[in-house]
Each structure stands twice: as C-alpha cells, then as structure tokens.
Amino acid sequence: MEIRKANQTDAHAIYNVHIASIKHSCSGSYPKHSIDAWVASKSPDFYRNLNDSSVLIVAQEADHITGFGLLNLCDKSIESLYLDPMWLGRGIGRILLMEFEQIAIDYSIDTLKVSSTLNAIGFYHRMGYAGDKKKTHTLRSGAMLECVDMTKKVL
Numbered sequence: 001m002e003i004r005k006a007n008q009t010d011a012h013a014i015y016n017v018h019i020a021s022i023k024h025s026c027s028g029s030y031p032k033h034s035i036d037a038w039v040a041s042k043s044p045d046f047y048r049n050l051n052d053s054s055v056l057i058v059a060q061e062a063d064h065i066t067g068f069g070l071l072n073l074c075d076k077s078i079e080s081l082y083l084d085p086m087w088l089g090r091g092i093g094r095i096l097l098m099e100f101e102q103i104a105i106d107y108s109i110d111t112l113k114v115s116s117t118l119n120a121i122g123f124y125h126r127m128g129y130a131g132d133k134k135k136t137h138t139l140r141s142g143a144m145l146e147c148v149d150m151t152k153k154v155l
C-alpha cells in the first residue's frame with residue numbers, strides 16, 4: 001500500500017470514497033436526513049481547489065484509492081479521514097493518521113485537533129486523542145452535524 005499526496009486526477013476517486021464512507025460508516029450514528037444533507041454538501045471540485053495550508057493525502061492499493069485524509073496546517077486540525085468501507089479495520093486509518101502526525105511534527109505543530117464524527121470517537125481514543133466536548137458542525141448546505149472535539153499532543 002502506498003501513502004502519497006493527492007493530485008488533481010484523484011478528486012473523483014476521493015469524492016467516491018468520501019460518499020461511500022459517510023453512507024456506510026456514519027449512518028449508524030446520524031439520522032438519515034443528516035446523512036443525505038452531508039452527502040449533498042460534497043463535490044469532487046472541493047478536492048481540486050484546496051488552498052496551500054491544506055494537505056490532502058491518499059492511501060492507494062494497486063490502482064484503487066482505499067482512503068484519504070485532509071489536514072489543515074493553519075488550523076492545526078484533521079478535517080477529514082475516510083476509508084472505503086471495503087478497506088476498514090486493516091490499519092489504513094492508523095497509517096494515514098500517523099502520517100498526519102509526522103507532518104505536524106515536521107511543521108512544528110504541537111497539538112493536533114479533530115472534530116470527530118460520533119462513529120469515529122473510539123478510533124481517535126485508541127490513537128491517543130482525548131476530549132469529549134460536543135460541538136455542532138455546520139455543513140456548507142446549512143445542515144448541522146454533532147461532532148466531538150478531540151486533541152493530541154504530537155510534539
């Protein structure tokens with residue numbers, strides 16, 4: 001498996017992973033209307049038009065994108081970490097997260113933040129992230145999603 005920076009031609013595959021992951025992995029933790037609004041708020045163009053403070057990485061197996069993550073260096077936060085549902089539970093989430101932690105260290109970022117989806121809290125706990133403050137995240141569509149703010153000191 002290869003972990004690499006995403007390029008413009010990955011946008012559609014990343015979008016497909018994001019949609020499949022929300023529908024499969026998040027639907028047990030959010031009502032259907034939230035999942036529908038969340039999916040509708042995504043578009044492939046978003047991944048093509050990121051600014052310089054964004055680091056978009058993908059995990060690739062043969063010619064298939066199995067997962068991706070988006071790190072915001074300015075905000076010192078993990079904005080996205082999503083796996084193709086076919087590839088869950090094989091350590092890819094951990095590898096992507098550890099890659100972000102190494103990038104954070106390289107940029108002298110002391111502490112990483114994440115607004116975890118309700119379904120991923122256990123994963124971030126396992127990876128050393130702490131926090132239980134609930135927050136409502138407003139999507140570009142205006143729909144609201146409940147998340148939990150977590151942090152980890154990486155430096």
Ligand SMILES: CC(C)(COP(=O)(O)OP(=O)(O)OC[C@H]1O[C@@H](n2cnc3c(N)ncnc32)[C@H](O)[C@@H]1OP(=O)(O)O)[C@@H](O)C(=O)NCCC(=O)NCCS
Nearest residue numbers: 025082083088089090091092093094116117120122123126
């Ligand atoms: C969260 C996610 C990225 C984890 O990816 P993954 O590749 O399945 O996780 P890993 O196999 O690397 O798991 C690493 C460890 O966390 C544990 N873990 C993974 N998901 C967990 C969960 N939901 N609850 C508790 N522990 C979990 C694993 O058992 C493993 O533990 P181990 O050290 O004992 O082996 C994946 O489930 C996902 O894409 N979820 C949907 C998208 C999402 O909500 N992302 C978060 C956005 S903020």
